[in-house]
Amino acid sequence: xxxxxxxxxxxxxxxxxxxxxxxxxxxxxDTVSWYQQALGQGPQFIxxxxxxxxRQRGNFPDRFSGHQFPNYSSELNVNALxxxxxxxxxxxxxGGGGRTNTEAFFGQGTRLTxx
Amino acid sequence: AQSVTQLGSHVSVxxxxxxxxxxxxxxxxxxxxxxxxxxxxxxxxxxxxxxxAATLVKGINGFEAEFKKSxxxxxxxxxxxHMSDAAEYFCAVSGRDTGRRALTFGSxxxxxxxx
Numbered sequence: 498x499x500x501x502x503x504x505x506x507x508x509x510x511x512x513x514x515x516x517x518x519x520x521x522x523x524x525x526x527d528t529v530s531w532y533q534q535a536l537g538q539g540p541q542f543i544x545x546x547x548x549x550x551x552r553q554r555g556n557f558p559d560r561f562s563g564h565q566f567p568n569y570s571s572e573l574n575v576n577a578l579x580x581x582x583x584x585x586x587x588x589x590x591x592g593g594g595g596r597t598n599t600e601a602f603f604g605q606g607t608r609l610t611x612x
Numbered sequence: 613a614q615s616v617t618q619l620g621s622h623v624s625v626x627x628x629x630x631x632x633x634x635x636x637x638x639x640x641x642x643x644x645x646x647x648x649x650x651x652x653x654x655x656x657x658x659x660x661x662x663x664x665a666a667t668l669v670k671g672i673n674g675f676e677a678e679f680k681k682s683x684x685x686x687x688x689x690x691x692x693x694h695m696s697d698a699a700e701y702f703c704a705v706s707g708r709d710t711g712r713r714a715l716t717f718g719s720x721x722x723x724x725x726x727x
Contacts, residue, residue, distance in 0.1 A: 501655075530714060530715075532715075532717075537720075538720070539616075539702050539704075539717035539718050539719045539720050540656070540702070540715070540717050542715065542716070545714060555714065587655055587656065589715075600646075600658055600661060601658075601715060602658075603648075603655035603656040603657070604655050605653075605654055605655045606655050608653075
């Protein structure tokens with residue numbers, strides 16, 4: 498079991514650009530959540546997907562959007578990048594098989610630097 | 613609304629000494645509580661979780677935590693620190709009223725273990 502995998506591991510973007518981050522959930526999981534972790538802070542919830550729809554959303558602007566595919570993998574898109582978007586982006590997977598009360602497993606994260 | 617407060621952004625102990633990391637929560641619904649550990653440049657790993665069974669929860673690597681409703685606390689302890697315990701520790705809370713729950717994290721406590 499490969500666990501939760503994220504790509505890329507690092508990337509550098511320029512202000513105003515757009516970025517797409519990818520996540521493959523742990524085998525058997527159908528729910529993907531995205532978190533932003535700024536340097537020296539705890540992760541903050543961005544949004545959660547299951548059944549290919551956004552189900553919950555944290556306090557993030559519309560520049561942050563996502564998608565979930567039929568195979569449960571997910572993308573996080575950020576438009577019009579700001580310097581303040583520089584952070585570690587974490588993907589977590591959970592659920593699946595009718596089991597909704599399961600712990601979240603986290604990927605290694607994608608380190609985004611906006612210059 | 614839910615929130616987590618971790619008292620002490622940095623804790624330093626000697627190898628073999630007791631580890632105590634403090635976490636207080638606020639939740640309008642009965643909470644689920646978690647402790648995660650994060651090693652440098654890595655994602656989050658679940659140490660333990662409280663989901664309304666026993667109030668004293670045992671986790672991996674010798675860690676345990678006790679849920680105290682009257683004190684709204686969920687402090688993490690380990691009787692004897694090891695050098696490999698040096699990492700960032702996050703307390704998190706979620707509600708148990710929905711099947712798929714977003715996690716609300718504290719700001720983290722960096723544990724240093726001195727030889």
